[in-house]
Amino acid sequence: MPRDIKRIWSQETYRLLRLVYRLSTRWLASSLPNRCLLCHQSIQAPDTGICLVCLQTGLYHTPICLGCGKSMQLEMNYCGECQKHSPRKVIAPCSYHQGLGTWIGAIKYQGQLAALPVLCRALVARINHLEQQGLLTLPQAIVPVPLHPKRLQQRGFNQAWLIAHELSQLLTLPLIGEGLTRQQNTRPQAGLSGAQRRRNLQDAFILDDDFAYQRIALVDDVVTTGTTVSEIARLFEARYIHVQVWCLARAEAPGLLDDLDNG
Numbered sequence: 001m002p003r004d005i006k007r008i009w010s011q012e013t014y015r016l017l018r019l020v021y022r023l024s025t026r027w028l029a030s031s032l033p034n035r036c037l038l039c040h041q042s043i044q045a046p047d048t049g050i051c052l053v054c055l056q057t058g059l060y061h062t063p064i065c066l067g068c069g070k071s072m073q074l075e076m077n078y079c080g081e082c083q084k085h086s087p088r089k090v091i092a093p094c095s096y097h098q099g100l101g102t103w104i105g106a107i108k109y110q111g112q113l114a115a116l117p118v119l120c121r122a123l124v125a126r127i128n129h130l131e132q133q134g135l136l137t138l139p140q141a142i143v144p145v146p147l148h149p150k151r152l153q154q155r156g157f158n159q160a161w162l163i164a165h166e167l168s169q170l171l172t173l174p175l176i177g178e179g180l181t182r183q184q185n186t187r188p189q190a191g192l193s194g195a196q197r198r199r200n201l202q203d204a205f206i207l208d209d210d211f212a213y214q215r216i217a218l219v220d221d222v223v224t225t226g227t228t229v230s231e232i233a234r235l236f237e238a239r240y241i242h243v244q245v246w247c248l249a250r251a252e253a254p255g256l257l258d259d260l261d262n263g
């Protein structure tokens with residue numbers, strides 16, 4: 001058999017097997033009782049993954065600085081320290097360290113997607129709340145942090161794309177999955193210093209010349225030191241495109257996050 005045909009055939013087989021696996025796990029999941037991942041109480045459909053009590057316990061309960069993620073007394077954009085330099089806004093419904101973090105990690109590492117819709121709805125509630133308070137302007141489009149094609153093939157999905165897709169449905173905003181690409185398969189960011197992280201990601205992404213939007217939300221699952229999103233935002237901002245960052249959780253203490261390979 002010619003090598004090309006062999007390669008195409010094996011790709012098709014792989015895709016078919018993956019489809020069968022997905023359909024069978026979905027069928028299995030829908031036939032099992034729906035229980036909360038944290039407290040194991042049963043959950044009423046259509047909710048899945050995390051019950052409302054556990055969700056409420058894990059979400060932010062005070063105003064949060066959109067720059068550094070610090071808790072604040074009053075609802076404002078930034079804490080006193082961040083007001084001096086007005087950093088890029090990062091919007092998340094919770095801290096990675098407050099109980100929901102494990103399940104956000106499980107989305108990426110175990111393909112455990114049960115908590116994804118409920119966490120996306122919590123993020124949308126926070127976005128809407130900030131917009132009503134006049135602290136946020138909605139973007140024109142949502143852009144997920146891309147995975148390198150090789151990594152995508154290994155993992156089978158891009159968690160940032162799945163989150164962005166859910167958000168685009170909930171907010172009826174266009175999802176732009178093309179235009180921004182990852183051209184280098186960088187090594188995981190875990191365990192690297194700030195300078196090493198930046199060096200590791202240098203020129204890792206490219207942005208198409210004809211990207212047409214002026215205000216975007218860049219979506220990732222977790223934002224730790226923000227190196228990845230900063231590296232991407234730099235490309236947009238060089239073309240005067242406004243960037244805000246949306247994620248399911250932010251990790252304020254990156255030293256605690258050696259298990260994550262985000263930036």
Ligand SMILES: [Zn+2]
Pocket residue numbers: 036037038039040041050051052053054055
């Ligand atoms: Zn629960």
Ligand SMILES: [Zn+2]
Pocket residue numbers: 065066067068069070078079080081082083
């Ligand atoms: Zn701050």
